[in-house]
Amino acid sequence: MDPKAPTVLELCDIRLIRDEQHLVNIPNLTIRQGAPTLIMGPNGAGKSLLLRLMHGLISPTQGRVDFDTDVQQAMVFQRPVLLRRSVAGNIDFVLKAHRIPRAVRKDRVNALLRMADLIPKARQSARTLSGGEQQRLALVRALALKPKILFLDEPTASLDPSATHAIEALIRQANDAGTKIIMVTHDPGQASRLGGEIVFLHKGQVLEQTGVSDFLTEPKSTAAKHYLAGGLLF
Numbered sequence: 361m362d363p364k365a366p367t368v369l370e371l372c373d374i375r376l377i378r379d380e381q382h383l384v385n386i387p388n389l390t391i392r393q394g395a396p397t398l399i400m401g402p403n404g405a406g407k408s409l410l411l412r413l414m415h416g417l418i419s420p421t422q423g424r425v426d427f428d429t430d431v432q433q434a435m436v437f438q439r440p441v442l443l444r445r446s447v448a449g450n451i452d453f454v455l456k457a458h459r460i461p462r463a464v465r466k467d468r469v470n471a472l473l474r475m476a477d478l479i480p481k482a483r484q485s486a487r488t489l490s491g492g493e494q495q496r497l498a499l500v501r502a503l504a505l506k507p508k509i510l511f512l513d514e515p516t517a518s519l520d521p522s523a524t525h526a527i528e529a530l531i532r533q534a535n536d537a538g539t540k541i542i543m544v545t546h547d548p549g550q551a552s553r554l555g556g557e558i559v560f561l562h563k564g565q566v567l568e569q570t571g572v573s574d575f576l577t578e579p580k581s582t583a584a585k586h587y588l589a590g591g592l593l594f
C-alpha cells in the first residue's frame with residue numbers, strides 16, 4: 361500500500377467494550393486509497409465489529425473514526441438483505457430514495473444488471489434468486505450510488521467457486537472504478553487473488569497491517585502463523 365496515498369478512514373484510540381470485555385482495541389489504524397484492504401483473523405476476533413465501527417453502524421465506547429462525511433459509503437453483508445421487489449426494483453428503489461431522476465435511473469439499473477449478469481432475471485422477484493445471484497444483486501445495488509468506500513463482510517462465505525469468482529470480478533471492477541474496498545475474508549486464496557493489504561485482527565487487536573503476499577508467505581505474529589497454518593488459537 362502506498363504510504364503516501366490519501367487516507368480514506370482513520371481509527372483513533374478505538375475501544376469497544378461490552379460487559380467489561382474489550383471486544384475491539386485499536387490505538388490507530390489508517391486505511392488508504394488504492395488496492396483492497398482485507399480484514400482477516402480467527403472466528404470471534406472482532407472483524408465484523410470492526411467493519412461495523414468503520415461504517416458507523418455501531419458507536420465505539422471510546423475513540424473516534426475519522427472519515428470525510430461527504431463520502432458515500434455502502435455495505436454488503438454475508439447474507440444479502442434484499443427487498444420484496446423485483447431484481448430491477450431492488451436497484452431502482454435505492455436510486456429513487458436518493459432522488460435520482462427516472463430517465464437516469466433506467467440506464468443505471470440496466471448497466472448494473474448487465475454488470476451482475478442479471479438482465480434475464482430483471483423482472484423476477486429478488487428473493488427467488490439463487491444465493492450467488494442474490495449476492496451479485498446485493499453487490500451491484502451497493503454500487504448503485506457509486507460509493508467511495510464499500511464494506512463487504514464475507515460476501516462469498518456461502519458461495520461455490522464459480523459464484524465466488526463472479527463476486528470477485530465485480531469487486532475488482534469496483535476497485536478499478538475507484539471504490540475503496542474494505543472486506544472481511546477467511547480465504548487466503550481470495551486474498552491473494554484480490555491483492556492489496558491485510559489487516560490481521562486477533563482478540564480485537566490489529567497485530568499486522570501488511571501486503572497480502574508478505575502476510576501469506578511471512579506472517580510476523582505467532583497468531584497469524586497459527587491462523588494460516590490452520591492451528592487453534594486461544
Ligand SMILES: Nc1ncnc2c1ncn2[C@@H]1O[C@H](COP(=O)(O)OP(=O)(O)OP(=O)(O)O)[C@@H](O)[C@H]1O
Nearest residue numbers: 378379383401402403404405406407408409410544
Ligand atoms: N453486543 C455484543 N455484546 C457482547 N459481545 C459481543 C457483542 N457483539 C459481538 N460480541 C462478541 O465480540 C466478538 C467478536 O465478534 P465479531 O462478530 O466481530 O467476530 P468475527 O471476527 O467477525 O468472527 P467470525 O469470523 O466468526 O464472523 C465475539 O466474541 C462476539 O461474541
